[in-house]
Ligand SMILES: [Zn+2]
């Protein structure tokens with residue numbers, strides 16, 4: 001593509017920083033300079049189960065994981081759920097900035113290609129959203145993220161493997177008991193895949209945010225009831241469970 005065409009495209013469809021949403025000039029990278037410096041990578045000691053940052057190298061698990069017995073084995077988060085990331089993910093999820101997924105996937109693979117390769121999953125399965133939400137939003141952000149990771153790593157993405165049976169309430173204001181009730185029977189294997197689960201022994205669930213792990217746990221439970229032996233997860237951001 002020649003320079004003039006590229007410039008015309010950038011005027012019509014300016015590239016935005018996927019973190020703060022500001023327009024970035026062409027050839028200035030994927031993220032603006034300020035945001036690049038503040039990307040909240042998890043680089044200290046981390047929980048061996050959920051990958052949340054923990055206070056000391058002496059500990060193996062975060063408080064949450066030491067208290068609970070999850071249906072998944074473990075997972076990876078790319079960033080802490082900082083104020084800036086909250087904003088970025090909200091735009092990705094609710095304001096049609098689907099293109100942010102490209103950068104998220106690129107960064108995920110840049111940091112974790114070796115871990116992903118080591119896992120050798122049979123498939124990536126996004127956490128599904130309810131079909132009514134799919135119609136109003138137009139897309140599932142977890143599917144976009146899974147596809148961005150899958151295409152770079154050569155791993156199939158099965159977007160309709162799990163379905164969401166009910167429109168669950170937002171989890172953040174619910175206590176543990178309410179969360180469990182909210183998620184009870186919320187997910188199932190889609191009819192299409194019900195009888196074909198044999199090959200999928202190792203699955204990675206993909207989602208945007210991990211807080212208490214209850215959503216991913218509910219998905220992992222359904223997968224294991226249908227023959228999957230190992231379930232892992234990849235998320236963009238991990239926040240405190242409280
Ligand atoms: Zn920025």
Ligand SMILES: [Zn+2]
Nearest residue numbers: 047050062065
């Ligand atoms: Zn943990």
